[in-house]
Amino acid sequence: MPSRRNGLLTRRALVAATVLGAGGSALAQRPPQPPRVKGPLVWLDMDQQDLDDAYDQLVYAPNRDYILKRCARNSELARERLGAPKRFAYGATPIEALDVFTTKVANAPVSVFVHGGAWRTGLAINYAYAAEMFVNAGAHHVVLDFNNVLETGGDLMVMADQVRRAVAWVYRNAKSFGGDGERLYVCGHSSGGHLAGVLLTTDWKKEFGLPPTVIKGGVCGSGMYDLKPVRLSKRSSYVKFTDAMEDKLSPQRHLDLLAAPVALVHGTLETPEFQRQSRDFAAAVKAAGKPVTLAVMESYNHFEVMEQLGNPYSLFGRAVLEQMRLAPR
Amino acid sequence: MTMQYDDNTTRRAVLAAAAGGAAVAASAPARAQQPRAQGPLVWLDMDQQALDDAYDQIVYAPNREQVAKRRIANSERARAAIGAPERVAYGATEIEKLDIYRTRQANAPVNIFVHGGAWRANRAADYACLAEPFVRSGAHFVILDFTNVDDAGGSLFPMVEQVRRAVGWVYKNAESFGGDPARLYLSSHSSGSHIGGCVVTHDWRKEGLPVDILKGATLGSGMYDLKPVRLSKRSKYVKFTDAMEEALSAQRHIDKLNTPLILAHGTYETPEFQRQTRDFYAAVKAAGKPVELIIGEGYNHFEMLETLANPYGLLGRAVLAQMRLGTAA
Numbered sequence A: 001m002p003s004r005r006n007g008l009l010t011r012r013a014l015v016a017a018t019v020l021g022a023g024g025s026a027l028a029q030r031p032p033q034p035p036r037v038k039g040p041l042v043w044l045d046m047d048q049q050d051l052d053d054a055y056d057q058l059v060y061a062p063n064r065d066y067i068l069k070r071c072a073r074n075s076e077l078a079r080e081r082l083g084a085p086k087r088f089a090y091g092a093t094p095i096e097a098l099d100v101f102t103t104k105v106a107n108a109p110v111s112v113f114v115h116g117g118a119w120r121t122g123l124a125i126n127y128a129y130a131a132e133m134f135v136n137a138g139a140h141h142v143v144l145d146f147n148n149v150l151e152t153g154g155d156l157m158v159m160a161d162q163v164r165r166a167v168a169w170v171y172r173n174a175k176s177f178g179g180d181g182e183r184l185y186v187c188g189h190s191s192g193g194h195l196a197g198v199l200l201t202t203d204w205k206k207e208f209g210l211p212p213t214v215i216k217g218g219v220c221g222s223g224m225y226d227l228k229p230v231r232l233s234k235r236s237s238y239v240k241f242t243d244a245m246e247d248k249l250s251p252q253r254h255l256d257l258l259a260a261p262v263a264l265v266h267g268t269l270e271t272p273e274f275q276r277q278s279r280d281f282a283a284a285v286k287a288a289g290k291p292v293t294l295a296v297m298e299s300y301n302h303f304e305v306m307e308q309l310g311n312p313y314s315l316f317g318r319a320v321l322e323q324m325r326l327a328p329r
Numbered sequence B: 001m002t003m004q005y006d007d008n009t010t011r012r013a014v015l016a017a018a019a020g021g022a023a024v025a026a027s028a029p030a031r032a033q034q035p036r037a038q039g040p041l042v043w044l045d046m047d048q049q050a051l052d053d054a055y056d057q058i059v060y061a062p063n064r065e066q067v068a069k070r071r072i073a074n075s076e077r078a079r080a081a082i083g084a085p086e087r088v089a090y091g092a093t094e095i096e097k098l099d100i101y102r103t104r105q106a107n108a109p110v111n112i113f114v115h116g117g118a119w120r121a122n123r124a125a126d127y128a129c130l131a132e133p134f135v136r137s138g139a140h141f142v143i144l145d146f147t148n149v150d151d152a153g154g155s156l157f158p159m160v161e162q163v164r165r166a167v168g169w170v171y172k173n174a175e176s177f178g179g180d181p182a183r184l185y186l187s188s189h190s191s192g193s194h195i196g197g198c199v200v201t202h203d204w205r206k207e208g209l210p211v212d213i214l215k216g217a218t219l220g221s222g223m224y225d226l227k228p229v230r231l232s233k234r235s236k237y238v239k240f241t242d243a244m245e246e247a248l249s250a251q252r253h254i255d256k257l258n259t260p261l262i263l264a265h266g267t268y269e270t271p272e273f274q275r276q277t278r279d280f281y282a283a284v285k286a287a288g289k290p291v292e293l294i295i296g297e298g299y300n301h302f303e304m305l306e307t308l309a310n311p312y313g314l315l316g317r318a319v320l321a322q323m324r325l326g327t328a329a
Helices: A008-016 A023-027 A048-054 A064-082 A131-137 A156-177 A191-200 A204-208 A228-232 A243-248 A272-287 A302-310 A315-323 B008-016 B048-054 B064-082 B124-137 B157-177 B191-200 B227-231 B242-247 B271-286 B301-309 B314-322
Strands: A041-043 A086-089 A097-101 A108-114 A140-144 A179-189 A217-221 A262-267 A292-297 B041-043 B086-089 B097-101 B108-114 B140-144 B179-189 B216-220 B261-266 B291-296
Touching: A041 A048, A041 A228, A048 A228, A048 A272, A064 A131, A064 A302, A086 A156, A097 A131, A097 A156, A108 A156, A108 A191, A131 A140, A131 A302, A131 A315, A140 A156, A156 A179, A156 A191, A156 A204, A156 A243, A179 A191, A179 A302, A179 A315, A191 A217, A217 A302, A217 A315, A262 A272, A262 A302, A262 A315, A272 A292, A292 A302, A292 A315, A302 A315, B041 B048, B041 B227, B048 B227, B048 B271, B064 B124, B064 B301, B097 B124, B097 B157, B108 B124, B108 B157, B108 B191, B124 B140, B124 B301, B124 B314, B140 B157, B157 B179, B157 B191, B179 B191, B179 B301, B179 B314, B191 B216, B216 B301, B216 B314, B261 B271, B261 B301, B261 B314, B271 B291, B291 B301, B291 B314, B301 B314
Parallel strands: A108 A140, A108 A179, A179 A217, A217 A262, A262 A292, B108 B140, B108 B179, B179 B216, B216 B261, B261 B291
Antiparallel strands: A086 A097, A097 A140, B086 B097, B097 B140
């Protein structure tokens, strides 16, 4: 199903030569690259440059800024139609807050969304574009705010702790906005897909005194589930990886804690690593004998996958609704 | 609401240097353009090159092939989800057929879709992805096949005549597939919207059919006056005549319009495709007839159509609302 080109180098050179619509200005910084001599392999069949590129979305998705802008605008339009969300604090600092778009259905299931942005950008306000789909289908839609890795001194543990506390808050307080805490689902994209994976492999009993089945299902879009290659890539210039962080926050290494069905989604035009991460995580969950599905979106890049969360008939939107047993409408 | 570029030339230069992922091969002729001396003006502020570019989608939408590829993949998936359509002949020749995707509701409204492709390309089967939101919302979705301009010896008349005949067929036969002939709507894209414009400005009395045969139409990214098209390089494959230009310029026949219109374009479309919609909107409005303009911020020509495949997308939402099948919670 994934469209493959003969050589990775060829594909990268091709894509790097590329400018898309308004992505143009963003890509102008990156001139077409001449073929180059490959250096020593640092991960699988990749040298440092290959690996760095495989963790740099812009190399494979030159229309990044164009799609992000469109999703931000569509989020604005969603708020115009639905009204402003309710905003609740789940912690003491100002960023530790969440937006709730409420459905009219009583005692409704709750979807918690974790945004992406390579762990270093993104705000809940720009990720409301899928809210109408959830609300109309009969679910509350919660969009989390949390710190980014630049604000946490390079530490992903702080972010993991925040999103975990946010989920615990939703579980305990769902009733206050008409939600059913026993039907809590998580969803994330990109680095938010990674964090959703972390949520799904959290020891809820040990860390929060909550039942291990706090989360009833998770959909992880275009995420990372083992941090080793990420640590080897240039992302370590801003994430201060440690052995403990790599181990604790690699969901693929904690499948024993996984207590909910997982649906994974990626696009065929994503970077080789972002395709492999989903593929390998799916295989590992399956090998552990736990329920998992993998949906591959033909001819979608990283950000185009993200945008499709707002479409109940896309593989992404459909995966989320099906998991929550909601009919698209 | 509209994002404007200060200088079309600058924008074109940025985009012309461009090729989106899979579009690279297809856009080989769209060589990187150096700033160039402007030739004599042939239309508004455009010289021949500028006008030709304004009627060549790939210059402004380099991801054309990528978007087409996923439309086809999504259509295969849609047919698996909602079942194969009923394929019925509306005329004697092989191509004069239409695909009916039926909703379960009895006596349901019907939307008829007219595809684009610069009058030269595409077939009904590859647009099945548009059907699912309508079928699930309680409408039948009919996708037309019709000849193309190359098979018609360069004339646009046979295409327009076929599509009009197909609409007449649906009106007369709607009851045979559970449709309500009194609630017939049309939607279309690109050159399909040119044809759609000719359908809604047709004098249906000649066929002995009601002048309001269509209760609403949503024309996306179309052309409504053929003069500049005739001046462009499209005249290499369309054998324009004075009679064709005059008879098939919808904007010149607004007196016969009896269907409320929604017109739409994206902000990343070519200058001419934006202007055509803007001017047709102004002309219909000036004639005192019901018309609405939707501007898709951050969408190019092909991405605009993708929003019809989503009940929460710009076009999907608009068409469902026009058919009074809103997605409200």
